[in-house]
Amino acid sequence: MPFIPHTPEEIEQMLAVIGVDDIEALFDEIPTDIRCHSLDGIPEAASEMEVAREVRRMAARDSGALNFIGAGAYEHHIPAAVWELATRGEFYTAYTPYQAEASQGTLQLIYEYQTMMTGLTAMDVSNASLYDGASALGEAILMAVRVHRRSKSKKILLPQSVHPAYRDTAETIVRHQGIELVSLPVDAASGRVDPASLEAFSGEDITALVIPQPNFFGVLEETDALTAWAERNGTLVIGLVNPFTLGILKPPGEWGGDGADIVCGDGQPLGAPLSSGGPYYGILCCKQAHVRQMPGRLVGRAVDADGKRGFVLTLQAREQHIRRSRATSNICTNQGLVVTASTIHMALLGPTGLRNAAAASLANTRQLVERLAPRGITPRFSGEYFHEVALRFDRPVAPLLAAMAKQGVLGGYDLGQTDPALADTLLVCVTETKNDADIDRYVEALDNALES
Amino acid sequence: MSNIPAELKYTKSHEWVSDNENGTVTVGITDHAQALLGDLVFVELPETGKTLEAEEPCAVVESVKAASDIYAPLAGEIVAVNEKLEDEPELINSDPYGEGWIFKMKLADPDALASLLGADDYAAEADQ
Numbered sequence: 046m047p048f049i050p051h052t053p054e055e056i057e058q059m060l061a062v063i064g065v066d067d068i069e070a071l072f073d074e075i076p077t078d079i080r081c082h083s084l085d086g087i088p089e090a091a092s093e094m095e096v097a098r099e100v101r102r103m104a105a106r107d108s109g110a111l112n113f114i115g116a117g118a119y120e121h122h123i124p125a126a127v128w129e130l131a132t133r134g135e136f137y138t139a140y141t142p143y144q145a146e147a148s149q150g151t152l153q154l155i156y157e158y159q160t161m162m163t164g165l166t167a168m169d170v171s172n173a174s175l176y177d178g179a180s181a182l183g184e185a186i187l188m189a190v191r192v193h194r195r196s197k198s199k200k201i202l203l204p205q206s207v208h209p210a211y212r213d214t215a216e217t218i219v220r221h222q223g224i225e226l227v228s229l230p231v232d233a234a235s236g237r238v239d240p241a242s243l244e245a246f247s248g249e250d251i252t253a254l255v256i257p258q259p260n261f262f263g264v265l266e267e268t269d270a271l272t273a274w275a276e277r278n279g280t281l282v283i284g285l286v287n288p289f290t291l292g293i294l295k296p297p298g299e300w301g302g303d304g305a306d307i308v309c310g311d312g313q314p315l316g317a318p319l320s321s322g323g324p325y326y327g328i329l330c331c332k333q334a335h336v337r338q339m340p341g342r343l344v345g346r347a348v349d350a351d352g353k354r355g356f357v358l359t360l361q362a363r364e365q366h367i368r369r370s371r372a373t374s375n376i377c378t379n380q381g382l383v384v385t386a387s388t389i390h391m392a393l394l395g396p397t398g399l400r401n402a403a404a405a406s407l408a409n410t411r412q413l414v415e416r417l418a419p420r421g422i423t424p425r426f427s428g429e430y431f432h433e434v435a436l437r438f439d440r441p442v443a444p445l446l447a448a449m450a451k452q453g454v455l456g457g458y459d460l461g462q463t464d465p466a467l468a469d470t471l472l473v474c475v476t477e478t479k480n481d482a483d484i485d486r487y488v489e490a491l492d493n494a495l496e497s
Numbered sequence: 498m499s500n501i502p503a504e505l506k507y508t509k510s511h512e513w514v515s516d517n518e519n520g521t522v523t524v525g526i527t528d529h530a531q532a533l534l535g536d537l538v539f540v541e542l543p544e545t546g547k548t549l550e551a552e553e554p555c556a557v558v559e560s561v562k563a564a565s566d567i568y569a570p571l572a573g574e575i576v577a578v579n580e581k582l583e584d585e586p587e588l589i590n591s592d593p594y595g596e597g598w599i600f601k602m603k604l605a606d607p608d609a610l611a612s613l614l615g616a617d618d619y620a621a622e623a624d625q
Contacts, residue, residue, distance in 0.1 A: 194544055337539060337559075362539075362564035371554075371566070 107321055109453065111483055115433045115474025116261070116458035117178070117208050118322065119289065119314040121402065122478050123386075124393050127316050131386035138381060145358045151381070152356035155344040158388040165291045165391075166284075166308045167298025168330035172341035173379040178285075178311025179211040181327030182255070183218030184340050184374060185283045185309040188331070189253035190224055191338040191373065192306070193281050198250040204229040204238045206260035207285060209463045227251075236262045236426025236435065240270035246278065253281040256305070258297070259290060262460075263433030263472065264426050272301025281306040288328060289314035290431050292399035293407070307331045316390025317383050326380035326387065337363060340374025405477035406432035409484065413475050416488050420495070425470050433474040435460060435467075442471040448494035454487055456494075499529040499623065502594055506570075506610060507619035510552075513594060514570045520607050521576055525598045526558065526567065526589060529623045534560040537586040542578040543600050549573060551609070556599055558589065567599060571609045577601040 056068070065071060072080070091099070112120050130136070135150060145152060155173045162171035175181045190199050201219075203212060203226045216226055232239040237260060254275045258266050268284070275282045284297030284305035297305035313325035331339050337360065345359030365372035394402065410432045414424060417436065424430065425437040438445070442459050449456040461468030475484065501507075506514040511530035515523040531537070541557040549555050549569035556567035578600045582588060589597035604610065614622065 337541070362559045368564050 103321070107319070110450065110455045111453060111479075111486060112319075112455045113473050113475060113479075113487060114455050114458050115263070115476075116472055117210065117311070118319050118325070119287070119432075119474065119476060120319055120478055121289065121314055121406075121476055123316055123318060123390060126393060127386050127390045130389050131382065136382070136385045146355075149356055152344050152358070154385055154388055155342075155379070155381075156346060156356050157392070158384050159344060161388065161391045162288075162328060162330055164396075165288055165296065166286070166328075166330045167296035167304065168308050169298075169333035170336045170339065170343070171328070171330040172339055172343050174312065174381075174384045175309075175327030175329055175341055175376060176380060177323065177325045177327045178309065178313075179208070179214035179327075180218065181309035181311070181329050182207075182211050182283070182285055183215045184327075184329060184376065185285075185307045186215055186219050186224065186226075186253065186255070187222065187374070188307055188329075188335070188338050188340060189281045189283055190222070192335045193252050196250055196252040196279070196281075198252060199224045200249075200251050201226050201283075202229045202243075202246065202251055202254045202280075203227065204231060204255060204257065204260070204266075206231045206237055206262060206264065206266065207255060207257045208261045211285070224252075229254075231260075231262075234426070235428040236260070236264040237266045237428045238271060240267050240274060243271065243274045243278075247274075248278070251278060251280045253283050253306075255283045255285055256297075256300070257285040258294065259287060259431040259433065262426060262428075262435045263430040263474070264428035264435075265294070265431060266428075268295065268297070268300040270301075272303075272305065276302055284308040284310075286310040286328075287314060287431075288312060289399070289406075290403055292396070292401075292403035294431070304332070306335060312380075312383070312387050316387040324380060324383055326383045336360065338373055339363065340372075341376050342379055402477045403432070406475065409475040409477065409479050410434055410473070412481075413473065413484055413487060416484060417491070420492075425467075432476060433472060436471045436473055438469050438471065441468045443468070445491065445494045446471070448497055449490045452490040452493060454490040456487065456491060499527065499532055500594070501527065501529070501616045501620050501623070503616045505594070505616065506613035507616065507622075508568065508570045508613060509622055510568050511623075512567060512570050514610070514613055515594075515598075516610055517601070521601050521603045522570070522573075522610065523598050523601050524567075524570060525593055527619070527623070528593045530565075531590050531593045531597070534558060534563060534565060536561050537589050540582040540586045540589070540599065542580070542582065543575045545575050545578055547575045549575065549602070558586070558599075569602065570613060571602075572605040573602040574605075575600055576603050 159171040175184055186201050205228055229238055256266055256268055256271050258268055260266055272282050282305040286297055288310055297308045308330040310328045311325050312328050317325055343360050345357055347355050347357045349355045361367055363373045414434055422436050425435045446456050446459055457471040457473035460470040460472050511527050513525050513527050537558055537560050539559040543555040551572045553569045554566040555569050558565050579598050
């Protein structure tokens with residue numbers, strides 16, 4: 046039997062049975078003006094050898110340079126054991142298995158992952174993960190609207206200090222659902238949301254407030270004050286966090302008086318390599334009271350008929366195979382493989398390892414800032430930063446970055462790309478992967494660029 | 498055979514409706530429905546004050562094997578919900594026509610009650 050089932054003869058036979066001349070005729074009822082007749086930019090089919098060569102060429106563009114770019118994706122040390130274990134045949138699937146309960150090992154791993162996430166965030170519940178941080182924010186907003194039934198406005202306060210790509214993704218996901226994303230300005234001096242600016246919304250029906258921590262500019266938001274305002278105003282809090290920083294920062298479950306209601310973020314910093322932008326995975330946690338509105342899969346621990354421990358998919362009545370169109374989300378899967386790696390990564394590091402890596406990143410970033418201060422290059426914002434900092438220059442940074450790249454140093458993210466008013470501002474991240482010699486190389490490359 | 502009290506009204510979607518004779522009705526799910534669903538683990542109650550069209554989904558009952566929408570039997574406004582069900586959803590299993598009531602509504606048109614099924618008609622429906 047041929048591997049590809051549809052031979053020309055078979056296609057002809059099938060068409061003859063239904064009385065159609067050719068396959069194109071099957072699509073007659075789709076108006077021609079809405080059909081996509083060609084795929085611009087998609088090249089002709091290529092052989093395996095040609096594709097491998099092209100992929101190697103693309104991969105080579107990533108390697109070699111010394112990387113100081115963060116802006117949503119972070120380079121961290123991943124112990125060799127992580128992917129060695131994650132790519133074992135027993136784990137090597139990207140998917141939550143069908144007949145999930147027959148795969149106790151996979152379910153136990155997801156259960157461990159959920160347990161670690163709730164520990165990191167100090168929330169009650171974690172799901173089995175979503176696709177990435179940006180779509181997790183979109184899902185968190187949809188979830189907040191479902192949870193907060195008393196709030197009729199469906200208005201969400203979304204600070205401009207949230208990653209621009211996340212804001213775009215959230216907008217795409219929620220815009221046809223009658224949800225209004227209200228842009229919340231950032232204080233130009235501190236680089237974060239001024240809690241006093243929320244007073245303008247006091248007494249107004251606001252469904253939820255998004256709090257990024259750290260924010261896109263690397264600055265720490267005043268999470269306690271922002272959460273306290275939300276609690277007073279009957280507004281839910283969606284925490285958008287970098288989980289790596291929770292080795293040190295106060296977890297969102299402890300913000301303000303009662304903590305965040307929903308927490309989302311991207312899990313990439315915990316065990317996933319940069320790999321040109323993905324695959325990463327999304328985190329979603331919440332308070333117990335909100336769990337029935339949580340999208341995605343949930344693994345629970347149970348006992349079988351003999352009283353032995355077992356793992357099951359739980360609260361499945363939320364999901365689309367049971368609730369159909371009224372499910373909490375169209376997401377019925379998770380980023381299984383990356384979560385596997387991430388769980389092993391967290392288990393290897395443990396709370397102490399995670400704290401040490403975060404502390405080393407923080408110290409390295411401060412070291413670079415100190416080294417650059419004598420050159421008149423200083424943090425643009427007065428708000429405290431974590432392992433990423435926005436530095437202000439006396440000129441546009443784009444040409445400097447190009448000159449540094451020629452010397453093998455990726456010097457940071459040009460904030461002018463997202464806001465022309467910040468063309469003189471560079472977002473730099475120095476993780477634990479960098480040593481003193483690397484920071485020397487950065488300074489040298491930058492000095493060369495400034496002189497040229 | 499399930500219990501279908503003769504004095505109640507019914508819907509095809511397995512809600513029972515009890516006339517409180519003051520313009521309001523009490524609504525729950527039938528003994529037949531609770532038996533089909535199995536052990537209930539969660540009830541999502543409607544909001545008091547919400548105005549509903551007839552046959553509009555307004556609550557959810559979730560059992561160990563399924564989640565099912567509860568529909569407003571007639572047009573009207575929710576005036577009370579059984580908050581005890583939040584902690585004890587199993588009341589619907591143990592006493593579907595009594596302590597397991599779900600919500601009360603003020604009918605937009607009290608005469609519309611007559612359009613609902615009687616016990617015999619519902620028994621025939623449930624038999625199918």
